[in-house]
Amino acid sequence: MPRFAASLTSLRSSEIRDLMKLATRPGIISFAGGMPDNNLFPVDEVKEIINTLTTEQQQTAFQYGPTPGLPSLLESLGEFLAGKGLPLDTNRLMITTGSQQAIALLARAFIDPGDRVLVENPCFIGAISAFKSNQAELTGIDLDTEGIRIDQLEREARRPDKAKFLYLTPYFHNPGGLLYSAARKQQVTSTLTGTDIVLIEDDAYGNLYFYDDDKPRLTPIKAADPDGVDICYTGSFSKILGPGLRLGWLLLPDDIYQRCELIKQSIDACSPSFTQVIADQFIRRGLLEPYIERVRHEYRRRAETMSDMLQQTLPPDVQWNRPRGGFYIWLTLPDHIDASAVLKRSIDQGAVFVIGKTFDPKGKQHNTLRLSYCNTNEEQIKTGITIIANAIKQGNVLS
Numbered sequence: 001m002p003r004f005a006a007s008l009t010s011l012r013s014s015e016i017r018d019l020m021k022l023a024t025r026p027g028i029i030s031f032a033g034g035m036p037d038n039n040l041f042p043v044d045e046v047k048e049i050i051n052t053l054t055t056e057q058q059q060t061a062f063q064y065g066p067t068p069g070l071p072s073l074l075e076s077l078g079e080f081l082a083g084k085g086l087p088l089d090t091n092r093l094m095i096t097t098g099s100q101q102a103i104a105l106l107a108r109a110f111i112d113p114g115d116r117v118l119v120e121n122p123c124f125i126g127a128i129s130a131f132k133s134n135q136a137e138l139t140g141i142d143l144d145t146e147g148i149r150i151d152q153l154e155r156e157a158r159r160p161d162k163a164k165f166l167y168l169t170p171y172f173h174n175p176g177g178l179l180y181s182a183a184r185k186q187q188v189t190s191t192l193t194g195t196d197i198v199l200i201e202d203d204a205y206g207n208l209y210f211y212d213d214d215k216p217r218l219t220p221i222k223a224a225d226p227d228g229v230d231i232c233y234t235g236s237f238s239k240i241l242g243p244g245l246r247l248g249w250l251l252l253p254d255d256i257y258q259r260c261e262l263i264k265q266s267i268d269a270c271s272p273s274f275t276q277v278i279a280d281q282f283i284r285r286g287l288l289e290p291y292i293e294r295v296r297h298e299y300r301r302r303a304e305t306m307s308d309m310l311q312q313t314l315p316p317d318v319q320w321n322r323p324r325g326g327f328y329i330w331l332t333l334p335d336h337i338d339a340s341a342v343l344k345r346s347i348d349q350g351a352v353f354v355i356g357k358t359f360d361p362k363g364k365q366h367n368t369l370r371l372s373y374c375n376t377n378e379e380q381i382k383t384g385i386t387i388i389a390n391a392i393k394q395g396n397v398l399s
């Protein structure tokens with residue numbers, strides 16, 4: 001009998017992955033995944049880039065690269081990030097293999113078995129898995145309409161068995177769909193200052209805003225780089241170019257960067273050079289901003305279609321957010337309705353989503369669910385939301 005590591009016992013199979021299998025049934029309308037629409041990928045632009053690489057660029061693409069990333073991409077990405085006001089000169093930038101790896105590196109850097117970490121409830125499932133696989137004790141802090149609840153955060157920050165870090169997704173939260181207010185971000189910083197609790201700021205969706213009015217709210221907390229709190233900023237090419245590139249990044253204070261570089265060396269030595277060359281050229285040829293503009297517009301159309309449908313079809317006692325960016329709408333059903341029962345009915349009728357329990361660090365929530373509008377056209381949204389709204393109206397009755 002192979003003797004597996006004890007740390008594996010804290011990992012449960014991702015319900016998202018299990019549901020994805022159902023989501024591939026022919027004809028089913030899937031609001032389950034958080035992946036961009038295949039039809040929106042910049043395939044022609046990338047073909048053009050590949051066909052016009054110099055010999056030196058081609059060779060770089062096939063070769064191993066430095067652990068922290070190809071210098072040319074670090075430079076071009078650095079300029080892109082400087083546009084968000086991020087402090088590139090006083091921190092260090094590292095390319096990672098998706099931002100999932102960025103989160104996993106930080107988990108390895110900080111967590112000893114049994115350490116407490118603070119997360120939002122609900123929380124991105126990939127972060128929950130990364131923290132649990134390092135045997136962390138997760139404490140979920142609730143969200144309200146402006147962000148994480150400060151009263152709960154203050155209580156946690158005062159505890160003697162202090163958490164190692166707080167992980168936040170303030171920009172078009174996955175799964176909550178929420179955009180933090182500037183005031184709430186400021187309160188997070190003041191609460192953490194002087195506590196030695198590191199802040200991990202995950203900005204996977206910030207570029208996918210729908211309304212220009214929101215731009216001031218998209219300035220990362222890291223941009224101010226306040227004294228007295230270490231902020232580790234993560235981002236990704238996945239939602240603004242393609243997840244198949246497997247490229248993300250970390251912007252870190254030097255001492256944390258050094259640890260993450262060592263850990264990355266032991267994991268994959270470097271992120272794929274091939275896709276780093278493509279991403280670098282995508283930025284340098286001025287293709288990134290127009291591409292983001294295009295997908296942002298498309299996702300906004302889909303979000304508005306879904307919101308209008310929900311408005312028309314849902315019973316008034318279901319709470320949900322009208323998204324201002326990103327991929328997700330979060331629904332809270334009346335307490336007596338079980339989201340799993342609604343899911344079963346919906347799948348029977350041809351539509352799938354993810355139940356909220358998946359994103360609860362303790363796996364308890366029973367009456368919430370996440371809808372993604374990123375991977376369905378308007379027709380599918382209209383049909384699928386009608387199915388889900390009917391399933392909600394039928395409550396817990398199973399066919």
Ligand SMILES: Cc1ncc(COP(=O)(O)O)c(C=O)c1O
Nearest residue numbers: 098099100124174204236238248
């Ligand atoms: C909030 C958040 N962070 C990080 C990731 C990881 O993305 P990737 O590893 O593709 O960069 C995702 C993916 O869905 C996400 O939703």
